Amino acid sequence: MKKRVHWLVIFLLFIATGLSFLDRQVLSLAIIKIQEEFKITDVQYGMINTSFLISYAIMFTLGGWLIDRVGGKLGLAISVGIWSVANSLHAVMTSFSQLLAFRFFLGMGEGGCFPGAAWTVYRWFDKEERALANGIAIGGSAIGAVVAPPLTIWLSAHYGWRGGFLIPGLIGIIWVIVWLFIPWKNENTALETPIKSDPKASVSFLTLLKLRVTWVFIVIRFLLDPVFYFMMFWIPKYLSSVRNVSFEQIGQLFWIPFLALGIANVIGGWFSGQLIAQNYSVNRARKTVMGIAAFLTLAAPAIEWVSSVNIAVALMAVFMFAHGFWITNYITSISDMFGQKATSTVVGLSGTAGAVSGLLLNPLMGVIIQQYSYRPLWIASGLLYPLAFVLLIVLIPNIKALVLTDNQEFTTPRTKKVLTRS
Secondary structure (H helix, E strand, C coil), X not given: CHHXXXXXXHHHHHHHHHHXXXXXXHHHHHHHHHHHHHCCCHHHHHHHHHHXXXXXXXXXXXXXXXXXXXXXXXXXXXXXXXXXXXXXXXXXXXXXXXXXXXXXXXXXHHCCHHHHHHHHHHHHCXXXXXXXXXXXXXXXXXXXXXXXXXXXXXXXXHHHHHXXXXXXXXXXXXXXXXXXCCCCCCCCCCCCCCCCCCHHHCCCHHHHHCCHHHHHHHHHHHHHHHHHHHHHHHHHHHHHHCCCCCHHHHHHHCHHHHHHHHHHHHHHHHHHHHHHHCCCCHHHHHHHHHHHHHHHHHHHHHHHCCCCHHHHHHHHHHHHHHHHHHHHHHHHHHHHHHXXXXXXXXXXXXXXXXXXXXXXXXXHHHHHHHHCCCHHHHHHHHHHHHHHHHHHHHHCCCCCCCEECCCCCEECCCCCCCECCC
C-alpha cells in the first residue's frame, strides 16, 4: 500500500508539471484570436510574456524557499492552486491590463512547481529510485508541451479560445483537491526521518550563497536555460523562415522534439538509478549520464547544415533527448547534495538564474537572427552543455550529501571540512 502511494505521488507530480507547461503555452496559440478581438499589439504581447517571466523568475527562488519551510504537500497545493485560478481567469479577461495581471499571477504560481517537485521526490524516494522519480515528475512538462497545441486547438474549436484556458484551469483545481487528500504522513518508506516538515531545519539563503557548489549549480543553469528557451520559442519560426515549412506542417513536426524530451527525462533517471544499483557511486552515476547528454548535444550545429527538414527535426529531437538526460540528473544531483533542508531553495535559485538569463538573452537572440542568421545559436547550443559539464566535474569533484550540523555549519562526509557562515 505504501509503495502504491509513492507512485501515486509521482503520477500527480507528472500531471502538475504537465499542466504547468500546458497552461503557459495556451496563450501562444490563443493570442491569434485574442489580438483580433481586443486589438492587442505585438509590443503589448511582448509585455504580457515579460510579465509572466518576471514573476516566474522571482517565485522560482521564493517558492523554493517557502516549500523548504512548509513542505511539498502544502507548498505545491498553493502553487498549483494559484496558477490554476490565474489560468481560469484568462477565460474572462476583457482588456490588455487584465491579461497582463493574470499572466503575472500565472508565473507566480508556476514558479514553485519544479522546486516543489524536487523536494517531494527527495522526501519520498531513496537514492536508487530518486533519479527515475525525478525523471517521471519532470517528464510531465515535456508531455504538456506535446499536448498543448492539439488540445488547445480542439478546445478552441468546441468551446472558443476562452475554453482553452478555463478547462485546464479547472483540472488544476481538481488536482489540488486530490493532492491534499493523499495520506502523506508516515507513508515514506524511503527515509527514516518523518514526513512532517520542520521549518527550523531549513537553511538560510546567506548560508547557501556562501557555498561554492550552490553557485556552480546557479551558473550552469544560467548558461543552459537560454538554449532551452531558444529551442522552445524559436523552432517554429526557424522552420517557417529558414526551412519554408508551412504552418500546418510545423504543427505536425513541433511536438517531436518535446516527446523525445519527455522520454529522455524518464530513461535518464532510470539509467542513473540502474548504474547505482550496479555499485556505481552517486557521483559517478549522475556524471556518467550527464556526460552522455553533453556529448549528444554536439549534434546541434549540424541542424544548420543538413538539407532535409526531417533530418533537422530528428537532430532537434536528439538535442532535446540529451537535455532530458541532463536536466533530470542535474536536479537529482542538487537533491543528492542538499537534501530536504535546501533542495527546493537551490533548485529555485538556479531556476531563477535560468529564467533571468532567458529574459536577458532572448532579445539578443532576435538581434542575432535578424542581423545575421540562426547559425551562431545552433553552434552555441552544441557547445554550452559540454562547457557546463566541464565546470561540473572540475568545480564539484564529488556529488555527495552535505551535512548540516546543529550550529548550522556545512560539512561534507568526504573531507569533514567545515564551511561556516562566518
